[in-house]
Amino acid sequence: MRAMTDTATSAAESDERAVLEVIGLTKRFGSNTVLRDISLKVHKAETVCLLGPSGSGKSTLLRCMNWLEEPDGGAVVLAGQRIGVRPGSSLRMSDRDLAAVRTRIGMVFQHFALWPHMTVLQNVMEAPVHVLKRNKAEARQEAEALLERVGLSNKMDSFPAKLSGGQKQRVGIARSLAMKPDVILFDEPTSALDPELVGEVLAVMQDLARDGMTMVVVTHEIGFARDVASRVVFMDNGQIVEAGHPERFFAAPETERARQFLVRYAARGH
Amino acid sequence: MGEFAVVWDHRGMILLGFENTLIIVALGAAGSFALGALLTIPLMSRQRAVAALATAYVDAMRCVPFLLFVYLLYFGLPSLGIRFDNWSAGVTALIFYNAGYMAELLRAAWSNLPKELIEAGHAFGFSGWSLFRRIILPPVLLSALPVIGNQLIQIVKDSAFLTVIAVAELTHEATSLQTTYFVPFASFIAAVVLYWVTCVSIEGTVSFANRFAEERR
Numbered sequence: 001m002r003a004m005t006d007t008a009t010s011a012a013e014s015d016e017r018a019v020l021e022v023i024g025l026t027k028r029f030g031s032n033t034v035l036r037d038i039s040l041k042v043h044k045a046e047t048v049c050l051l052g053p054s055g056s057g058k059s060t061l062l063r064c065m066n067w068l069e070e071p072d073g074g075a076v077v078l079a080g081q082r083i084g085v086r087p088g089s090s091l092r093m094s095d096r097d098l099a100a101v102r103t104r105i106g107m108v109f110q111h112f113a114l115w116p117h118m119t120v121l122q123n124v125m126e127a128p129v130h131v132l133k134r135n136k137a138e139a140r141q142e143a144e145a146l147l148e149r150v151g152l153s154n155k156m157d158s159f160p161a162k163l164s165g166g167q168k169q170r171v172g173i174a175r176s177l178a179m180k181p182d183v184i185l186f187d188e189p190t191s192a193l194d195p196e197l198v199g200e201v202l203a204v205m206q207d208l209a210r211d212g213m214t215m216v217v218v219t220h221e222i223g224f225a226r227d228v229a230s231r232v233v234f235m236d237n238g239q240i241v242e243a244g245h246p247e248r249f250f251a252a253p254e255t256e257r258a259r260q261f262l263v264r265y266a267a268r269g270h
Numbered sequence: 271m272g273e274f275a276v277v278w279d280h281r282g283m284i285l286l287g288f289e290n291t292l293i294i295v296a297l298g299a300a301g302s303f304a305l306g307a308l309l310t311i312p313l314m315s316r317q318r319a320v321a322a323l324a325t326a327y328v329d330a331m332r333c334v335p336f337l338l339f340v341y342l343l344y345f346g347l348p349s350l351g352i353r354f355d356n357w358s359a360g361v362t363a364l365i366f367y368n369a370g371y372m373a374e375l376l377r378a379a380w381s382n383l384p385k386e387l388i389e390a391g392h393a394f395g396f397s398g399w400s401l402f403r404r405i406i407l408p409p410v411l412l413s414a415l416p417v418i419g420n421q422l423i424q425i426v427k428d429s430a431f432l433t434v435i436a437v438a439e440l441t442h443e444a445t446s447l448q449t450t451y452f453v454p455f456a457s458f459i460a461a462v463v464l465y466w467v468t469c470v471s472i473e474g475t476v477s478f479a480n481r482f483a484e485e486r487r
Contacts, residue, residue, distance in 0.1 A: 068389055095397040113386035117408040117486045127394035130404055159485045179394065240301035 002057075014044070018077070019044050019214045020065060020105075020183050025074035027060055034060050036238045038074070042183060045212040049225040049246070052235035053261060058218040059110075062185050065216065066105040067098055078104060079182055102130055104214065106176030106184035111192050112168040114160040123154040124175045132179065138177070146174040150204050166197030173204055174251070177213075184208075186217040222265050227248050234258045273456035280447055284457070287443025288464045293431055294357075294439055295468070297424050298364030303418070305365060310404060310410070313377045324373070331370025336428050339367050344435045358441075360432040368425050378408060379414035383461065412483040419476030423469050426446025430465075440464055 018041040027035040034057045042048050050058040063069040065076055067084045067241040070092070076083050083101045086093055093101070114123050128134045145151055158194040160168055169189055176184050186205070190198040197258035202224050209215060209228050219225060225232055226246050234253070241250065242258045253259045277284065312324035331339075344359040354362065383406070391405035411418070431443035444461035448454040 057440070064394055068393060099392070099395045099397035102393055105393075107390070107393040109390060111384070111386050113384070113390035115390070115405060116410055126404065127396070130400060131395040161485055161487060175394075230306050252298060 017043055019046075019079060020216070021077040022061070022065065023075045025061070025071050025076070025093070027057075027064055027069060027071050034238050035064070035071070038238075038267065040147055040233060040240065040243075042214060042216055044214055046230040047209040047213075047215045047228055048215060048231045048233060049229040050216065050233050050235060051220075051222070051225060051261070052241075055237040058235050058239040059187055059255050062187050062216060062218050065185055066102050066107060067093075068107075086208070103127070103179055104182045106179055106181035107185045108169070108172045108184060108189045110188040112160070112165070112172050114168055114171055116160050119157050119159055120171050120254075122161070123160070123171055124178045128178050143174070143178055147171070149177075149207075150174045151200075152238075154208060159165055164197060164198045165193045169193065169201045170204055171206045173208070177208075178208055183214040183216065186215060186219070188218050188220065190219065190221055222262075234261065236261070273453040274460075276453045277447065277452050277456040277460050280451070281308055283443045283447050284440070284460050284464070287438060287440040287461070290438050290443075291426070291440040291464075292468070293424050294361055294364065294432065294437065295422075296430050298360045298368060298429065299422050301361070301365035301423065302368035302372050302421075305369035306376055307407065309369060309373035313373055314380055318412045326329055328370045328374050331367050332374070334367075336363070337431050337434065339363055340431055340435060356432075356435045356437050359435060360429075360437045363426060364428060367428065368421060371424070372418070375417045375471055376410055379410045379417075382413070383409055395445075405412075409487070412486050415476060415480055415483050419472060422472050422476075424473070426465060441447050442474050 020042040022038055022040045025035055025038040026033065038057075038061055040048075040061075043191055050061065052058050064071045067076070070084065075085075078101060083100065084093055085091060086097075092098075114120075115126065118126060121140070121143055124146060125136070125139045125244050128139040128142070129136050144153065144156065147156055152167060152170055152174070155163060155167060155171075160171070163171065165227055172189075173184075189205070190201050193201065198221070202221060205215070205217070205224070206228050209230075217224075217229075229246045231243060232246045232249045234249065234255075234257075236257050242253060242255045244254075249258070250262065253262060289486075309324055309328070312320045313328065315324070332467040334342075340360065343363050343422045344354060344356065347354070380417045387409065388406060391401050396405050429439055432439055433445060436442065440461050444457045448457040451457075
């Protein structure tokens with residue numbers, strides 16, 4: 001366990017309005033530094049899209065936000081409270097405390113990560129009932145309503161193996177929503193989908209954004225970022241190169257690296 | 271074929287042995303399965319000392335001949351003041367021996383689970399026992415089902431060794447019958463047929479359960 005005393009006081013200084021804040025985050029895999037001094041604020045009802053070439057550290061940053069990857073330095077602050085370490089120290093939180101924090105941070109996975117032994121409905125009810133200890137009947141009603149919202153009321157009793165990728169990912173989103181999280185992290189939610197299924201998932205996400213859900217989205221869907229993001233964060237080589245409003249970012253990127261990235265994407269027909 | 275007539279006349283002995291074999295196998299299977307499932311937790315532990323200890327147990331069980339293990343429990347342990355009757359020694363041997371195999375095959379299934387599936391458990395606030403019980407164990411069992419079936423058949427066959435400590439199971443009863451009435455062919459064939467029936471039933475049950483498991487994988 002590496003000490004993180006350098007930022008132990010950062011939680012107190014953090015922005016109270018931010019739902020999620022990352023301060024001076026560093027992450028190494030062996031000798032390879034994949035995140036260098038990343039700082040980022042996510043405000044309520046914002047949709048922040050993380051863009052950048054493969055290997056730029058976007059997914060690692062996202063996974064550090066709920067401590068699925070443990071950062072080597074810096075802090076993650078959820079609604080004013082530093083997570084991952086015990087209050088006032090640099091010791092790692094207990095698994096149980098970390099688990100409690102994670103219930104407030106939703107996550108949607110690239111490869112869906114639905115629990116295959118449960119039906120669609122059970123997948124959505126599982127954590128509310130068995131982690132949050134919500135009343136089962138109420139959890140079921142909410143799960144049914146959420147599945148209807150993502151257009152899957154007719155698939156509630158199916159097992160994940162019977163669903164298309166797009167359907168699986170919509171279940172994944174409903175499963176996150178069922179926890180009523182403060183923020184949802186999306187890790188390349190459409191990258192594993194056949195092209196014709198991407199739209200149905202993005203439509204659900206757009207709907208959430210419009211409804212005021214706070215979201216952080218790692219994506220290669222430039223169109224989605226342009227139309228839906230409140231802010232675009234462009235990363236390269238483990239650093240935030242440029243961040244700003246999508247209209248400005250896409251029309252006139254400030255940095256050469258962002259410009260090249262966008263040109264490459266345009267060339268590929270995205 | 272007078273031999274078979276003799277066996278038929280004394281079918282009570284064979285059936286008693288068969289019944290005992292079924293009881294021993296059921297206890298051995300349930301016990302080794304439960305113990306094996308629990309053993310997967312230390313086997314998969316991130317704490318190396320814990321994992322090494324569990325691995326040592328599994329390896330020990332897999333390297334000791336079952337017959338020798340039975341001797342050790344029944345004849346060896348009394349030297350340390352631990353005494354079993356032959357039934358308890360036999361069932362205990364079956365459980366602890368096969369738990370090593372069960373643990374190893376469940377561990378393999380666990381390591382082959384998609385990593386994201388367990389990560390999703392963490393991300394949704396599961397930890398400790400609830401993570402194991404609700405997120406990890408069910409898909410592990412579903413994917414390990416066919417190999418669990420094989421291990422059950424192994425338990426059936428291991429149970430025949432318990433004749434050496436005079437547990438009145440099927441092999442033991444068939445042996446008594448043949449020595450008493452000198453009908454070796456018929457009494458051993460009768461036992462073989464009953465073992466075969468048992469194994470075929472296990473295979474049938476597993477393949478039925480496998481159909482149930484298929485859509486849940």
